[in-house]
Amino acid sequence: MQTVFQKPSALTDAPMHYCPGCTHGIVHRLVAQALEELGVEGRAVGVASVGCSVMCYDYFTCDMVQAPHGRAQAVATGLKRAKPENIIFTYQGDGDLAAIGxxxxxxxxxxxxxxxxxxxxxxxxxxxxxxMAPTSLPGQITQTTPYGRDTNSAGYPVKVCEMLSTLDGVALAQRVTVNNVKNVNIARKAIKKAFQNQLDGKGYSIVEVLSTCPTNWGLSPIEALGWLEENMLPYYPLGVYKDVEGGVKK
Amino acid sequence: MKDLNILFAGFGGQGVLFAGKVAAYAGLIENKEISWLPSYGPEMRGGTANCSVCISDNPIGSPLVTNPNVLVVMNLPSLDKFIDTVEPGGTVIIDSALIHKKVERTDLNVHYVPSSSLAEENGLKGLSNMILVGKLFHEVCAAPGDYQFSTPETLDQALQKCIPPRKAGMLDFNRKAISLGAQA
Amino acid sequence: MKVLMKGNEALAEAAIRAGCRHFFGYPITPQTELAAYMSKRMPKIGGTYLQAESEIAAVNMVLGASAAGVRAMTSSSSPGISLKGEGISYMAGSDLPALIINVQRGGPGLGGIQPSQADYWQATKATGHGDFQILVLAPSTVQEMVDLVSDAFDLADQYRMPAMILADGMLGQMMEPVSLPEEAGAAPAQKDWAACGHGGKRPHNIVNSLYLTPDKLEELVKERFARYEQIKQHEQRAEEYLADDADVVVVAYGASSRVARGAVNKAREMGIKAGLVRPITLWPFPADALNRAASHAKNLLVVEMSMGQMIDDVKLAINCQKPVHFCGRTGGMIPTPAQVLEQIQALA
Structure with a gap:
């Protein structure tokens, strides 16, 4: 029998704890695939952040470190400075990366x-x-914005790729999503490139993946994808915000 | 020797910390127990600055000199602040070009050295501190008595230790300042 | 020949000679010379000096570097140590070695910048949340600062936990003669738990402090506390000075022990049987030395640059069998030998 599709070798067999319809699973797969395709799983160290993906240390086969809330990139800095030959990645949610961190x-x-x-x-x-997350949309109803996010009081969402693309240290800032096959493929390439950049010594590379949370959005998985398309994509346009061909290191 | 506790005091920028360091190094070269403790913080940038130097045959207890045997003082606020803390019988060395006041206490050996004008006149701008160090060693550290621990040669070695190689050109100016102080 | 060095710089050089090549810091008075020294030396020896965006980031960079298996350290002063508390707790929970240096200043809040010992409780009881201890070493001279740095790294590695050197502004700023150890030769042994890339040769390592199953978490904390018991048995350190026949036993660490020693010497000259017990490890607290000295003492006198923090541990160590008195200054004030002597006389 011919194998036409299989789990990447950089994912463990541990059953994932994510809710049905959550897109963490897809992104985990894309990360694992990049590690596998680039042949770096043996020298990769991932940093799990605080949030839903906190236990991703059980899902990736590479060495993993669990970081305090918001500190993943500081921990990653320590890991990278200690062993520059290793391939270091963080896997962070919006609260971790764009609020406390x-x-x-x-x-x-x-x-x-x-x-x-x-x-x-x-x-x-x-x-x-x-x-409410730092990236919750204006008017979005959450447990702590029961009347919708009021921008007068709670302020506006943080547009991470736009913000970071203003910094000279950023080699790659790209926003992708995984709502359909075409976009999954774009995301796959972006994530692989973000790792390739590190191998090439190009500097800081971030891929923002617009994702769904059917459980907390109170929607079915299908409805959630629709909500993402109707609400998030207009506010957070997909695309490459910064791509410095030669990298940022002199 | 008897325990020698020296307090160098003046404005930030007058070189009181460096003066203390040279004295401390002389102690080190003579195999004495020594400590050097600066005042630190905002006062380093223009306010009053001082530094405590302890030199002894025994391990130094508190490195903070609260009752000096010797006070080397380079400005009036410091003289006013510390003059009453000097041990009876102690020595006070004063830059009398900057401090016009006379010491009222009669139980002290007071030396008035117009060090800042001497420095100015001899092309040794900024080395008023080392003129006072010259006086300090001539009168106390290298002079026969309870507190003698050093010789003029040791002082010169200490100076060489304290002046970094990139400032080696300053060595002779410092030597000149020290000898001016010794003669003052 | 010995060299004259500032305490802060001596700590830095000693760390380098103990094989540390990764320093992450943030400026704060009165420890800044340590970071400045590292910024000068590290690039020349292929090490890492990184000025982080905050003390929080710095301690988490240490966490990352330590997780990768290298010797890593950070330094700060009191307000900055509060910020590092989070990372210290996570490192304790992840069984990571690290060196944290606190050059204490007066508090609370921004407090002052003069020497203080007001972080004793923080260091020995609560650097962060959760059930854990860290090793706490308290030098009293610049030479001892040098000596304790390599010990702290070794103990941290041996017991897989953070170690702190609890110094203060006086020790950090003062210069004394020191002899520096030879440069450490080979790098410390490979740490088989480190997250440094498995290279396909072993299952993946996970450095983690999260255990959502209570019985698993309890088991791990208990395992850690069993280790702490070993440490209490084997690693207590104190200097006992004229303490074996003392009627008045003065207990002081760090800078205040220098003041206390001066007072004890003066008391002896006056014919008073005074002695000093100087804790070198604050955790584990040197209860054995305290009990030896207390067994024949009439009174104990604890001298601290705080409102009285270590005094609790002294009372606990001797189970309150002898009266324990206190002499202290706070806010950056330093007690004088005369002040301590006066109390010794009153208690003799």
């Missing part, structure tokens, strides 16, 4: 830290049960 994110980026950042933006806090 904003300083760590901005400064890892501005240093041009030669790491790969996978950023899951699903516009909500999943792990704690659906509170």
């Amino acid at each position: 904003t300083a760590e994110t901005v400064h890892a980026a501005t240093r041009g830290e030669n790491i790969t950042v996978i950023f899951i933006n699903n516009a909500i806090y999943g792990m704690t049960g659906g509170q």
Whole structure:
């Protein structure tokens, strides 16, 4: 029998704890696939952040470190500076990367830290049960914005790729999504490139993946994909925000 | 020797910390127990600055000199602040070109050295501190008595230790300042 | 020949000679010379000096570097150590070695910048949340700062936990003669738990402090506490000075022990049987030395640059069998030998 599709070797057999319809699973696969295709799983070290993906250390076969909330890119900096030959990536949600960890994110980026950042933006806090995220949309109803996100009081969403693309240390900032096959393929290439950049010593590379959270959005998986398309894509346009061909390292 | 506790005091920028360091190094070269403790913080940038130097045959307890045997003082606020803390019988060395006040206490050996004008006149701008160090060693550290621990040669070695190679050109100016102080 | 070095710089050079090549810091008075020294030396020896965006980031960079298996350190002063508390707790929970240096200043809040010992409770009881301890070493001279740095790294590696050197502004800023150890030769042994890439040769390592199953978490904490018991048995350190026949036993560490020693010497000259017990390890607390000295003492006098923090551990160590008195200054004030002597006289 011919194998036409299989799980990447860089994923363990542990059953994932993610909710049905959550797109973490797809992104995990794309990350694992990149590690496998580039042949770097044996020298990769992933940094799990706090949030729904906190236990991703059980899902990737490479060495893993679990970081304090928001500190993934500081931990990644330590890992990379200690062993520059290793391939270091962080896997972070919107609360971790763009709220409590904003300083760590901005400064890892501005240093041009030669790491790969996978950023899951699903516009909500999943792990704690659906509170407002820094990326929740204006008017979005969450547990802590029961009347909708009021921008007068709660302010506006953080547009991470737009913000980081202003920094000289960033080699790659690209926003993708995984709502259909075409976009999954674009995301796959972007994630692989973010790792390839690190291998090439180009500097800080971030891929923002617009994701769904059916459970906390209160929608079915199919409806959630629709909500993402109707609400998130207009606010967070997909695309390459920055791509420095020669990298940012002199 | 008896335990020698020296307090160098003046404005930030007058070189009180460096003066203390040279004295401390002389102690080190003579195999004495020594400590050097600066005041630090905002006062380093223009306010009053001081530094405590302890030199002894025994391990140094508190490195903070609260009752000096010797006070080397380079500005009036420091003289006013510390003059009453000097041990009876102690020595006070004063830059009398900057401090016009006379010491009222009669139980102290006071030396008035117009070090800042001497420095100016001899092309040794900024080395008023080392003129006072010259006086300090001439009167106390290298002079026969309870507190003698050093010789003029040791002081010169200490100076060489304290001046970094990139400033080697300053060595002779410092030597000149020290000898001016010794003669003052 | 010995060299004259500032405490802060001596700590840095000693760390380099103990094989540390990864320093992550953030400026704060009165420890900044340490970071500045590292920024000068590390690039010349192929090491990492990184000025982080905050103390929080710095300690988490240490976490990352330590997780990769190298010797890593950070340094700060009191307010900055509060920020590092999070990372210290995570490192304790992940069984990671690291060196953290606290050159204490007065608090609370921004407090002051003068020497203080007001972080004793923080260091020994609560650097961060959760059930854990860190090793705490308290030098009292610049030479001892040098000596304790390599010990701290070794103990941290041996017991897989963070170690702190609890110094203060006086020790950090003062210069004393030091003899520096030879440069450490080979790098420390490979750490088989490190997340440094498995190279296909072993199952993946996970450095983690999250255990959602309570019985698993309890088991791990208990395992850690069993290790702490070993440490209490084997690693207590104190200096006992004229303590074996002392009627008044003064207990002080770090800078205040220098003041206390001066007072004890003066008391002896006056014919008073005074002695000093100087804890070198604050955790584990040197209960054995305390009990030896307390067994024949009439009174104990604890001297601290705080409102009285270590005094609790002294009372606990001797089970309150002898009266324990206190002499202290706070806010950056340093007690004088005369002040301590006066209390010794009153208690003799």
